């Protein structure tokens with residue numbers, strides 16, 4: 001069986017899986033961004049309780065394995081009465097995990113905005129909230145976009161784990177094909193290529209374009 | 222720190238209430254005493270310049286008035302009301318953020334490094350406070366901002382971002398941005414120090430016009446002795462976090478009483 005024939009037989013199945021991978025990736029990214037902004041801001045709160053909650057969250061999600069977190073959310077939470085669909089559990093686990101890393105990027109970027117910007121906002125008598133949303137975060141966004149480019153790739157790769165709770169993503173389909181055909185090289189080789197192409201030719205150029213767009217918008221380019 | 226606040230008045234009353242009053246203000250950074258029981262009044266409409274050696278606490282005075290720094294003891298009054306404190310049941314307590322915001326609305330500041338918002342145009346910088354803080358409509362805010370950009374000679378740069386403006390232009394936008402809020406007190410902290418010599422006059426000319434045109438109280442820190450001498454009503458020489466000597470420019474520059482003032486002025490003149 002040539003590789004072309006392999007693709008003819010199994011291609012559509014892998015294409016379906018790829019679509020699911022992309023959907024899982026997009027949803028996980030949304031979760032990660034929300035979590036990152038929320039906990040990144042909480043980490044900078046003046047209230048030690050709020051800061052503490054964020055620190056604990058970030059420690060737990062960064063300090064333990066994504067796979068274990070995924071299994072917790074899918075297999076253990078139901079024991080406490082919280083039943084999540086495997087599709088939801090999948091992107092949720094990846095997003096919550098990567099969001100913990102993102103929170104540190106958000107925090108670092110906010111702190112990297114020059115002091116003078118905070119002070120100018122105070123001198124204009126802005127409220128803390130307006131200062132953050134109108135002055136600090138837009139500039140922090142430009143600072144944090146390059147490291148987010150890496151994190152977003154990590155999110156894409158992280159979604160491969162959702163196959164282990166039987167979400168029918170690319171990795172899941174490829175494993176099924178492998179079990180049925182024993183064509184490991186073709187099956188996993190294709191997965192390798194698809195993940196690489198997604199990362200290298202879709203995600204990275206998009207993030208670069210976003211970086212360029214934002215730095216133009218901010219008037220630095 | 223438990224300071225007996227009862228010796229400070231709850232508000233300033235009478236005929237000659239100063240626009241700004243520092244009463245017994247001390248500021249420390251750890252063991253370092255930056256301002257030592259400072260007393261300083263600035264009258265309404267007065268232009269007061271602060272000069273003095275590096276590290277003498279000049280910037281700190283302005284930053285405390287702008288509420289960018291807290292104070293360790295004493296009280297600052299603005300327009301008769303305490304800024305750093307507020308009255309509760311006949312006592313002065315540390316000010317709430319709401320109280321600070323109310324009093325702070327009377328104060329504007331320009332910084333050595335301009336601190337324009339890089340993601341907004343010149344016009345956007347001027348409009349930001351008007352729309353977001355004062356709640357003006359975009360049309361009113363634009364109108365008022367354009368008046369001020371026009372006053373600083375930058376009406377045609379309205380749509381440029383700060384990165385495309387020279388230092389002198391950026392500082393003029395920053396002055397317009399601060400004035401647009403219609404403060405009663407303007408603070409200038411070495412606003413020409415980061416500028417190339419040939420554009421300094423762009424900025425000093427704008428400040429010169431403010432002295433003539435507005436009923437504005439101004440407190441300025443500068444190393445430009447000629448400018449200070451020319452436009453100030455009063456010059457304060459700071460040394461080690463206190464006012465060592467103050468007076469009219471003529472008196473302070475021509476006829477200083479204190480040895481330290483003389484030494485400082487000689488050193489500055491030598492350097493030029």
Ligand SMILES: Nc1ncnc2c1ncn2[C@@H]1O[C@H](COP(=O)(O)OP(=O)(O)OP(=O)(O)O)[C@@H](O)[C@H]1O
Nearest residue numbers: 250253255273274275276277278279280281282442
């Ligand atoms: N955030 C801070 N932490 C610790 N020390 C500080 C801080 N800010 C200022 N200082 C110290 O306080 C003293 C007074 O500083 P300030 O900036 O008021 O001086 P200055 O008179 O404006 O000097 P210059 O002419 O150099 O601007 C200096 O010794 C400075 O090192």
Ligand SMILES: [Mg+2]
Nearest residue numbers: 279280281411
């Ligand atoms: Mg200074």
